[in-house]
Amino acid sequence: MDERVAVIGAGSWGTTLARVVTSAGRPALLYSRRQDLCDEINSTHTNSAYLPDIHLPACLEATADLERVARESSLILFVVPSHGFRDTARELGNYLTGEHVVVHATKGIEQATHRRMSEVLREETCLRKIGVLSGPNLARELAAGQPTGTLVASSYDEVFRRSHAVLNTDYFRVYGGRDVIGAEVGGAFKNIVALAAGVAAGLGLGENTKALLLTRGLSEMARFGVAMGGELMTFGGMAGIGDLIATCSSRLSRNQQVGERLARGESLADIQGEMRMVAEGVKTARAVHEFAREKGLDLPIVAAVHRLLHEGGDVPTLLRDLMSIPTGAEFVALAP
Amino acid sequence: MRQEDRERATIEAATRVVDRLVVRAKTPEDLEVALSDTLYHERRRLERERSSRPRTRSDQAFYHDMQRRLRHASAADLRRALDEVARRFAREIVGSFDDRVYRLSTTVVPTGLSLLLGATTPTKLRSLSGLRRGLSDHLELQGALESVRRLEKLGTLIVVPTHSSHLDSLVMGYAIHLMGLPPLLYGAGLNLFENPLMSFFMNNLGAYRVDRKKQSALYKEVLKEYATVALEFGYHNLFFPGGTRSRSGAVERHLKRGLLGTGLAAFINNLRAGREKPRLYVAPCTISYKLVLEAETLIDDHLKEVGKSRYIIEDDEFSHPRKILRFFSDLVSLDAKVVLTFSRPLDLFGNPVDDDGNSLDPRGRHVAPESYVLQEGEPRHDRQRDGQYTNELASAVARSFVTDNVIMSTHVVGLALMGLLARANPGMDEYRLLRTGGIAPSFTHAEVSEEISRIIAGVRSLTDRPRLAPDLEHEPAAVLDDALEAYGCYHARRAAVRRGDRIFHEDRNLLLYYGNRLRGYDLGRRLQH
Numbered sequence: 119m120d121e122r123v124a125v126i127g128a129g130s131w132g133t134t135l136a137r138v139v140t141s142a143g144r145p146a147l148l149y150s151r152r153q154d155l156c157d158e159i160n161s162t163h164t165n166s167a168y169l170p171d172i173h174l175p176a177c178l179e180a181t182a183d184l185e186r187v188a189r190e191s192s193l194i195l196f197v198v199p200s201h202g203f204r205d206t207a208r209e210l211g212n213y214l215t216g217e218h219v220v221v222h223a224t225k226g227i228e229q230a231t232h233r234r235m236s237e238v239l240r241e242e243t244c245l246r247k248i249g250v251l252s253g254p255n256l257a258r259e260l261a262a263g264q265p266t267g268t269l270v271a272s273s274y275d276e277v278f279r280r281s282h283a284v285l286n287t288d289y290f291r292v293y294g295g296r297d298v299i300g301a302e303v304g305g306a307f308k309n310i311v312a313l314a315a316g317v318a319a320g321l322g323l324g325e326n327t328k329a330l331l332l333t334r335g336l337s338e339m340a341r342f343g344v345a346m347g348g349e350l351m352t353f354g355g356m357a358g359i360g361d362l363i364a365t366c367s368s369r370l371s372r373n374q375q376v377g378e379r380l381a382r383g384e385s386l387a388d389i390q391g392e393m394r395m396v397a398e399g400v401k402t403a404r405a406v407h408e409f410a411r412e413k414g415l416d417l418p419i420v421a422a423v424h425r426l427l428h429e430g431g432d433v434p435t436l437l438r439d440l441m442s443i444p445t446g447a448e449f450v451a452l453a454p
Numbered sequence: 455m456r457q458e459d460r461e462r463a464t465i466e467a468a469t470r471v472v473d474r475l476v477v478r479a480k481t482p483e484d485l486e487v488a489l490s491d492t493l494y495h496e497r498r499r500l501e502r503e504r505s506s507r508p509r510t511r512s513d514q515a516f517y518h519d520m521q522r523r524l525r526h527a528s529a530a531d532l533r534r535a536l537d538e539v540a541r542r543f544a545r546e547i548v549g550s551f552d553d554r555v556y557r558l559s560t561t562v563v564p565t566g567l568s569l570l571l572g573a574t575t576p577t578k579l580r581s582l583s584g585l586r587r588g589l590s591d592h593l594e595l596q597g598a599l600e601s602v603r604r605l606e607k608l609g610t611l612i613v614v615p616t617h618s619s620h621l622d623s624l625v626m627g628y629a630i631h632l633m634g635l636p637p638l639l640y641g642a643g644l645n646l647f648e649n650p651l652m653s654f655f656m657n658n659l660g661a662y663r664v665d666r667k668k669q670s671a672l673y674k675e676v677l678k679e680y681a682t683v684a685l686e687f688g689y690h691n692l693f694f695p696g697g698t699r700s701r702s703g704a705v706e707r708h709l710k711r712g713l714l715g716t717g718l719a720a721f722i723n724n725l726r727a728g729r730e731k732p733r734l735y736v737a738p739c740t741i742s743y744k745l746v747l748e749a750e751t752l753i754d755d756h757l758k759e760v761g762k763s764r765y766i767i768e769d770d771e772f773s774h775p776r777k778i779l780r781f782f783s784d785l786v787s788l789d790a791k792v793v794l795t796f797s798r799p800l801d802l803f804g805n806p807v808d809d810d811g812n813s814l815d816p817r818g819r820h821v822a823p824e825s826y827v828l829q830e831g832e833p834r835h836d837r838q839r840d841g842q843y844t845n846e847l848a849s850a851v852a853r854s855f856v857t858d859n860v861i862m863s864t865h866v867v868g869l870a871l872m873g874l875l876a877r878a879n880p881g882m883d884e885y886r887l888l889r890t891g892g893i894a895p896s897f898t899h900a901e902v903s904e905e906i907s908r909i910i911a912g913v914r915s916l917t918d919r920p921r922l923a924p925d926l927e928h929e930p931a932a933v934l935d936d937a938l939e940a941y942g943c944y945h946a947r948r949a950a951v952r953r954g955d956r957i958f959h960e961d962r963n964l965l966l967y968y969g970n971r972l973r974g975y976d977l978g979r980r981l982q983h
Contacts (some may be wrong), residue, residue: 179878211817216826244815246803246826246846247839275838329837393850 122147123284124191125144126206128155128180129259130168132197134179135223135285137261139195142287145177149187156180166203172261173278188213193221194278195251196239198227200398204238211243219277220271221249225305225361227405228399234302234346249277250298251285252305252357254364256371260290266364267291269356271301293356301351308374309399310406310423311335314440315366315379317426317433331419331440332366337449338417342406345415373399381425381433418443455548455639455660459687464548467679468540471672475536482529483930488672489524489536491782491813493517495670501666510839512835516542526780536672543676549640597796597858600807602737605799606635609733610685610813612717613638616699616705616740616855617694619747623661624691629794639684639691641677641713662687678716685720686727695851699748701756703970705740705859705920707852714851718802718827719882722840722894723778725824733823735807738797742860742923745944746967753967757888791862793923802826803843804850810844859920861913861971864949866926867937870905871959888962896956903930912977920975954973958962 121144125136128150138145150156156421159165159180181187183202187194189209198206202226214220224235233241236248253268260266270281270292278294283289286292295301311331320374339362340353352358365371378391390400407424410417422439427433431439477642479485496517520535527535545588545980578604586957605611615626623642630638643663662684664677685691693713696706717734724732731901746752798806801813801823808814813823826843879892886892907930926933934957941964949964950957959965 208817211815212819214821216821216823243817244805244819244821246843249683273842276836279624343606 121193123193123195124187125195125197125304126166126187126210127197127199128152128159128168129199130165131223131255132195132260133159133165133172133174133407134257134261135195135197135251136255137172138287138290139284140175140178141263142284142290145327146179147187147191148178148180149182149184150180151182153182155184156182159287162422169257169261176245181292182213183309183358184210185213188215192217193219193284196220196222196224198222199379200224200228200235201399203235204242206452207239211245214243216244216246218245219247219249219297220245220420221251221272221277221281223251224253225252225302225309226402227306227409229401229405230376232409234299234306234404236298236302247274247277248298249274249281250301250305250357251281252301252361253293254360254380256364256368257401258370259368263289265289265291267293267356267360268294269301269352269360269443271295271298271357295355297349297351297352299346300348300359301342301409303346303348304339304353304357304361305396306402307339307342307406308335308365308412309397311339311362312365312371312373313377313397313399313403313427314419314436315421316371316374316379317381318377318434319374320378321433321437322379328439332362333442334368335419336362338419341411342417342420345413359412372397376400383433387425399423400427455662455684455687455689457745458961459689460548463687464544467547467676468537468684470531470683471679472537472540474675475672478531483636485529485532485536486527489539491530492536492539492670492672493521495673499667499669510642521772529911540672540676541854543668543673544680546665547662547677547680549661557830573639585604592792593625593628593632594791594793594831595796596793597739598737598798599633601798601799601807603633603635604809605645605737605807605811606690609731609735610688610720611635611690611735611737612697612714612810613684613690613692613737614714614737614851615692615738616742616859617696617699618703618741618743618752619699621743621747621792622699622741623692623695625792626739627792629807632913634961636690638692639681639689640694641681673737674712676714676830682716682719682723685716686723686729691716699752701752702751702973703746703753703756703967704973705812705855705971707856709798709848709852711841711844714848715840717847718840718843719835721823722827722833722835725827733811733925734802734852735811736800736847738800738854738858740795740797740855740858740860742793742795742862742971743938744791744862744864747944749964749967750945750947750961753963756967757885757963778819791923791925793860793862795858795860795921796967797858800847800848800850800854853918856918856975857920859971860923861920861926861939862923863925863933864940864968865971866906866909867902867934868942868949868965868970869972870902870909870969871965872962872969873909873955874901874905875959875962891962893960896953896958899931899934899952899955899957902934905931909972909977913972915979916975918975920972 121360123139123144124147125132126149127209128148131146135206136148148159155165158173163176165174184262186348207347220239222239227234228238236250239245239248249270251268251270254266255268257444268290270278272278273296280293315331318331336353336359339358342416343353365373368374372393376389380386403420403423406420410420419440422436425439426436475485475488500514505514524535551593592800615622624626637660639660639662642661644663644665662680681691695709695714697710700706717736721732721734802809803823803826805813805815805821813821814823824833829836874897875887875892875894875938878894879887882892910926925936938952940952945964949961950959950966
């Protein structure tokens with residue numbers, strides 16, 4: 119039998135990826151810290167908390183034993199929210215060897231350190247063969263088997279080869295690249311734009327507005343990404359504009375929802391208190407904003423969203439901020 | 455390298471390279487292309503060389519004959535020809551020197567150095583041991599010495615020092631002896647063998663020959679393969695990963711991957727062959743000089759060639775043995791220190807290694823280096839992957855250089871004067887400033903001292919900071935005096951001099967050169983505030 123692919127993190131995205139693996143013909147081992155969740159997955163083949171109404175195949179087994187994960191699988195998909203990422207990585211690091219390949223699918227930047235997730239993996243483990251999976255991948259749509267694509271980026275071609283072999287199916291098209299930084303920045307940054315797009319939607323603004331926000335958001339994303347060391351072209355791809363369009367168009371996006379609810383007058387604290395899942399954009403806005411300030415980068419959309427979320431701003435101010443961003447040559451700022 | 459290994463290594467290196475070419479070649483034409491490329495580069499090289507040298511004449515005859523024979527060559531002929539050329543390259547690289555000299559090297563080297571010192575300080579000639587102390591007084595060894603000593607017994611060492619002077623190889627040779635390690639193999643430029651004095655040391659230190667004028671891919675492959683084979687045979691190696699002496703004076707941050715990658719190739723070959731001690735350890739090492747013999751030509755070269763890379767320096771100070779002697783004598787009389795710092799050894803993947811030879815992950819947990827090269831349970835080569843591993847190693851080595859670089863008074867004062875000069879001439883571009891000296895020919899003693907303390911404080915506040923030489927603990931005025939004395943000691947023109955209460959910058963290129971040792975540390979912004 120083919121080697122099992124492990125997925126760490128049994129939230130909606132992790133469970134979905136495990137399911138993709140099984141539909142590509144491989145058995146999957148899904149890790150969750152919670153024994154009760156593992157029991158549910160193993161006995162009723164459901165994950166009712168995170169992926170209701172989706173049936174999970176029998177060759178998808180859940181476990182709460184991290185050591186077993188590392189022992190039984192040399193290819194691991196790491197799908198842990200950014201706030202728990204470092205701790206889980208450190209714990210997993212107890213069991214890893216240089217042979218392991220770890221592809222993370224977490225879109226965010228570590229708040230305290232401004233590190234990208236691949237950097238956290240590097241700091242906490244012996245790993246070298248690290249990759250990132252990012253693209254227009256709304257978990258619910260993918261779990262329902264609707265077609266989409268993604269990017270697996272790694273400096274090591276082996277990481278792409280092996281990920282492609284276990285993930286590429288007729289409904290999930292896996293592309294490869296070497297720009298890890300670009301892929302990670304794209305995945306983290308789009309959440310900030312999605313938040314702003316959510317506010318616009320909540321205010322009843324139409325498609326023109328959204329397109330304006332997306333386009334200028336993409337430009338800011340690319341500027342930031344290139345400053346971090348990413349490649350410009352990555353932002354025109356799956357992990358850049360691809361992800362941005364999906365996230366900003368979907369009612370399913372958590373970041374959009376936060377924006378919409380803010381526009382309706384709810385407070386950030388209330389919204390976050392109610393949400394079961396994490397809206398990465400809230401944290402990413404802070405990390406990106408601080409980083410940009412350190413580096414002297416001008417990112418007006420990020421600054422405006424940051425003001426709304428973390429500096430006691432309100433929705434009318436956000437709108438005013440956004441619409442008073444100076445205009446000039448459209449592309450001049452893109453040059454690295 | 456021992457005589458019995460010498461012939462084996464020559465054949466092994468040449469055969470491996472040609473075998474690889476044959477495997478990669480899809481058609482006989484590919485072999486022809488490889489051979490033609492080599493012949494083309496060799497002919498061009500020979501056209502540029504003086505034909506009176508016996509080596510050049512022999513090469514000319516060899517390639518002329520080969521050209522003639524290849525007119526109607528079959529695939530087998532091509533392969534034979536490639537093999538012949540590859541072996542010719544390999545034989546030159548391996549070199550031929552007296553085996554007895556090699557076996558004596560551990561005693562000959564220190565004595566040789568002592569004699570060298572003796573020639574410069576006749577008063578001390580009476581006692582050899584006293585002379586030896588003369589040099590060890592000026593060479594300070596620090597850092598992970600014990601660790602390197604222990605690892606030498608557990609596997610094969612690759613020592614990778616910073617490179618700022620041709621003296622580096624002598625200093626390394628002597629340091630290796632003081633540490634009680636066996637001689638290291640290393641590749642030295644062919645031109646260095648033409649200087650009888652250097653040649654003596656080169657051979658004794660186990661040097662093999664690198665001809666930087668040979669540009670063909672085949673030559674470079676044979677060279678790398680020879681290094682790989684030597685490592686597999688268990689010979690410790692020394693590479694200068696910067697590829698060439700630092701022209702600017704700054705510590706190398708971009709390292710050449712070519713030779714660095716041979717360690718990994720050797721490791722995988724060792725595992726595949728089931729060799730007894732398969733592991734290799736990389737020992738980064740920074741050599742810090744208060745004064746660099748070739749500073750003037752290096753910085754000139756840097757200023758001319760910024761943005762380009764240039765690896766061949768035809769005529770430099772080392773064609774003049776007398777100049778080396780003078781440097782040694784000045785070194786001894788001035789009490790100018792050379793500090794050699796061994797950084798913590800690394801494995802081939804950039805992980806630190808403990809004294810028992812275990813690789814450690816960033817949290818200090820053991821990791822088996824063998825696991826990095828497994829594919830389906832077997833150790834295998836993978837060009838793309840291995841290239842990335844070597845990148846990781848290169849970054850780790852570069853980080854060691856950054857933090858184990860030792861800053862001395864000459865560096866701080868160089869940077870201080872250049873900083874003051876730039877501020878006194880706002881908006882003037884660097885080249886003009888260097889040429890003309892701008893509008894301020896001198897600064898007060900107090901101004902310079904103030905700038906020195908700012909720089910030292912700035913360095914102390916850095917996260918990734920270099921080491922500071924102990925005498926930088928002194929008052930800034932003393933640091934300044936120390937540097938001025940050093941500047942006056944060796945260089946034809948003093949970098950700066952004191953007249954009354956003022957410090958005059960005389961050779962700004964030299965000041966730039968010494969100050970550059972602190973380049974790349976993100977000091978600029980700290981000093982502005």
